Amino acid sequence: MDVDLSVEKLSKHFKEFTAVDNVSFDVERGNFFSILGPSGCGKTTLLRMIAGFEEPSEGTIRIRGRDMASVAPNRRPVNLIFQHLALFPMMNVAENIGFGLARRNESKAEINKKVGDILERVNLPGFESKKIHQLSGGQMQRVAIARSLVLDPTVLLLDEPLGALDLKLREQMKIELKRLQEQVGTTFVYITHDQSEALVMSDYVAVMNEGKFEQIDTPQKLYARPTSPFVARFVGNNNRLLGKVMKSSGGLTELATPNGDKIRAATQLNVTPGSRAELFIRPESIIIEPGELPDLNRLQVVVGSVLFDGANSQLLARSGDADEELLISLPQNRQFDHIRAGDHIEIGWDVSAGNCFVMS
Amino acid sequence: MKKKVLSLFIAGGFLFGLGAGANAETLELLTWKGYAPQSLVEKFEKETGITVKTTYSNNEEMIAKLRATRGAGFDLAQPSQDRISSVQEKFNIYQPIDYSKIDTALIIPSMLEAVKKNTMVDGKSYGVPHVYGTSGLIVNRKAAPDADDYTALLDPKYEGRVSYRLKRPTLIAMAFAGGTDPFALYGDEAKYQELMEGIGQKLIDAKGLVKTYWTNGDALLQSMRSGEVNVAMAWDNGGWKLNAENPDIDFVAPKSGALGWIDTFAIPAKAENVEAAYKWINFMMRPENAAVFTNAEKYGTASAGAIEFYEADVKANFERSFTKADIDNIKWYPPVPAKLEEIEGKILDKVKASN
């Protein structure tokens, strides 16, 4: 596969502060690549360096192999969708979309045709003469995307463009954006702090924290096998259990939690007994009343509260006098509707379901 | 007009009504800069307990101010004697002077009679003489040794070093310099217009020589001091003031005659404190007070005995600038008929607008 965007050892230092710290990654042609991280992690700075609005302190950015070091933003084959879209309020829809084309000195007829085509593509046919303030949030979104896509950029950069939308519209736009990307085949680099956006749309997700990439992986792997405690905590819901390593052999490590529970977890390497470790276990990996299933960690817990939320209903339960409550997903067949707060239940999970990290 | 005055009164009443009533007696004086020296104001206030409030102005603005209020707002004004009768006829902004309230023994008799005659409307007189002086040339002798008449203002020799006011005295002076007596044509509007148009054209032709048309006396003196202007038409006292600093500069009585003016005391029609006005007139005409004014401002006054209190240089100034013949040649302004000022105004506008 061809690489559209290649970032190598890229850093950005501000006064006494490093926003982007030695980041390297490649994005293949046609991929939807997301950079996921909390606010302030440096993802916007990274994106602005790719777009050309910030000068990197170190490292190189290549687009289709061409070094972008001395290329101004208006000459780069990338376009940026701004967080607040930055549509030009003094122009109508057609003028907004045709703006970049006009800068390339394309003919009026050519521009009109391309604008019409791209509006068709983003499901806004006939919107040419509409004013920006007449559009709904979703329509503005699509005009902004159309304005960049019509220029046929090598890489389209998106800076949390769904952030300002309400929840329902955001869900809808996620799907629409994904579909659009598949249709046009343009390489997308998308930054967000919303893990669900990243997981739903992306081919690859990079999790960023304090200027560094923690992990680059497919959404599935990122979810199932996070390589760092930060990723485990940041991507999806996770229960975190702390414990001391009792013994470790043959890829199986036994932990003792502060309140005396014994837990086994699969680990890749053997761990020195006595060191401290943390285990992350997904709410949906926990089985309620597991019966006779083999190879499970089993705990007796007291239900603290029942959180009914339709398909996403969950329980909060505590083992003995443990510090933290465990979050447990309720299966959708409603077989546990009888559970009430204060009930004593047994839970369990497969020893290979959790992710265990040694703490330094 | 009535409505406007009324509305101003009401608004003024809201703002100042309470305050004004409680105040001590005041004299609202509308006068020229320098005509009410601070030392004399203080002396007057001490003697009479009347507070003097001065507003500085010139002939045209004095008339406009009093016309706007139909003679209200001031207790005493100081227009030139030639600008009283026609204005009074038309706008009725002054009240007749009660000469019995004035200590006429203090005033040079010939001057009092002349002013009485010139300010007479319907058998009543409206002015008391106060200050007199002349307009002529102020010349820097070093740079312009032969400037001895108004024509020097039009002489290409002094290109860029000439300054005068774009006001009626300049037109009058140019008429005399050209050999015509404009005062003789006061009665003949058409001829006067023709004369003025000719003078206007001369001024337009010579406009390139002018540094600037001065409007502020102090600014003119500054220009002469710094050598930016060497020949100017201005009042005699300015030349004498400069002479004290730089002997090269002096006032020169022009060959075709200095223009003599007399500024008066006149009481506005709706003056509120007429008594204070008469007190001020009598106070200012007392020889010792008149001399204080003359010594400071270098202007002569109509006070009969003041000459004894003059400082030596004041006398010397006069003797240096005026020979006996020059004094006889002074052209005293007769009262100006109303319509003429409009003619002059248009001519002056044309001069200023030309390139």
Place this chain on the structure above:
Amino acid sequence: MTPLSRARSRLPLLIFLTPILLWLLLLIVLPHFDLLRMSFRVENNSGDMVWSANNYLEFFREPIYWLTFTRTAVYAVIVTVLTLCIAFPVAFYITKVAPPRFKGFFSLLLLMPFWVSELVRIYGWMILLRESGVINHFLVAWGILQQPVELLYNDIAMIMGLVYTSMLFMVVPLLSVLDSLDDSLIEAAYDLGSNSATIVRSIIIPHAMPGIASGSIVVFMLSLGNYLTPNLMGGKNSLWFTEQIYNQFIASFNWNQGSAFGFLLLVISSLIIFIGLKLTNQQLSRVIR
């Protein structure tokens, strides 16, 4: 709301508005009516005042009057354009380029000259520019000039003085309108391939148009109505229309003619602004906001 309670809720408003309305009516509206009435009165040959439009016709009949007006208007337009050309980069620098902590400081610097009266500002200029002034002194001392030259009393000095006097009134509306311009619009235009010139032309100026228009109106009106600066700095060639009005009132005692000129100034300058707004496709309501 019942009529009674509505009336009650309006009462405080009325109490607050009354002084302002009285002020407007007594000191602005009534005198204007009086001036308007006066402008249609002329003295006939027998010395009586009669109704006539002669005062207005006189303006068009006598070239000196309408030429002075045209000259004044043209110079006011030049001053407005120059002020805009200087103020725009200044305002742009303060809002978009300067470090945020200096913004207040720069605005203060702009404001400083306005802590003294116009007269003092002009005398300041005169001290600098006059033949025996500061600039000439240095030019001669450095050997750039053999002889001092008069820098005052010409149209360029006058225009400079008017531009200086008008700066603040142009910068302030521009500051507020440029402040409201989202930086990302500029970046977006850049990102879409425009160069600086196109960004200024197609993004910044259209966005700033209401501010440009309101600043221009204020500067145009102030320049047109200025009296001191043309008189003191322009010197002998600077007949300004306001001076013409002053002369009618003060020197010629012709208040009727003066009032007519005053109203002509009001009407024609409003017309010029109206045409300007139409040409730039602006609405007055938006501009005033």
